[in-house]
Amino acid sequence: MTSVALTIAGSDSGGGAGIQADLKTFQELGVFGTSALTAVTAQNTLGVHGVYPIEAAGVTAQIQAVLDDFSVGAVKTGMLFSADIIEAVAVSLRNNGCPPLVIDPVMIAKGGASLLKDEAVTALKAHLLPLATLVTPNIPEAEVLADMTIQSTADYEEAANRILSSGAKAVILKGGHSNDAQFAEDFFFRADGYSFTIKSERIATKDTHGTGCTFSAAITAFISQGKSLQEAVREAKVFIQAAISDGLQLGGGHGPTNHWAYNRLKQDAKEVVIIE
Ligand SMILES: Nc1ncnc2c1ncn2[C@@H]1O[C@H](COP(=O)(O)OP(=O)(O)O)[C@@H](O)[C@H]1O
Ligand SMILES: Cc1ncc(COP(=O)(O)O)c(N)n1
Secondary structure, eight states: OOOEEEEEEEEETTSSSHHHHHHHHHHHTTOEEEEEEEEEEEEETTEEEEEEEOOHHHHHHHHHHHHHHSOOSEEEEOOOBSHHHHHHHHHHHHHTTOOOEEEOOOOBOTTSOBSBOTTHHHHIIIIIGGGOSEEOOBHHHHHHHHTSOOOSHHHHHHHHHHHHTTTOSEEEEEOTTSOOSSEEEEEEEETTSOEEEEEEEOOOOSOOBTHHHHHHHHHHHHHHTTOOHHHHHHHHHHHHHHHHHTOOOOSSSSOBOOTTOHHHHGGGOOOOEEEO
16 A cells, blocks of 8 residues: 655755655655645755745644545654644644654754744644654754753763653654764664664765755655664665765755655665664
């Protein structure tokens, strides 16, 4: 049977991040993609030029329409923008017996524009994180969610524990922003204490627009196909590695990754190592 996934996220007119990245990733993985739009952004590889949020009632209506009609195997959230939208998403998911949920707590675009209002962080922690199967912050986002600075490996664990205290079942701290020139390392922690590190070679490129969206969408797609969380994370790392390695050289700024690289390149993908 065809697997179905739902993305609740913002639109990136530049096509590299947001709902466009999510749907392209679902498509590449053979998963039928559905969507609920939270905001329209006027955006390209150079930056965000405008944000136009959707009314919370409109977000609720989109989620309900999808969940009423499809058997959705997994859901992901991306840009949610406001506390109103976050509360609407949480209520809709709770009322519908929430499918496995991946939360990419999108806060700031690579160019620096805010995609989540400051006051919405409290709502995210209180209403949405408790529903999460997995939260996928990058390091700056983890610092905000955990309310601390992250500098050492010990800090990763402390930040993860603080995020897990919200009720989320697992968290992966993404190391895309670290200054390790050799490896792109991510740190996975589960609420029951199990943890692992997943690493691949770092690719030297400026074209990383939408890497976080693409990674979390791939995790969501694999979960919707019935893979375990660990297997979904491992294979998503192969997906993002392939997508970054086969960059498209589009636009004048931080270009998009290549969402149709995975099926061509997965056999030759640079090694993805899990260290338990
Ligand atoms: N240059 C790179 N080479 C290889 N993997 C990368 C690179 N940059 C990011 N990644 C990986 O892409 C995924 C998304 O991470 P990140 O870029 O930190 O997310 P975000 O877009 O939310 O800031 C992670 O698995 C990270 O390790
Ligand atoms: C609509 C939208 N959603 C999310 C991102 C984050 O992108 P990135 O994955 O590069 O952090 C973005 N730039 N635009």
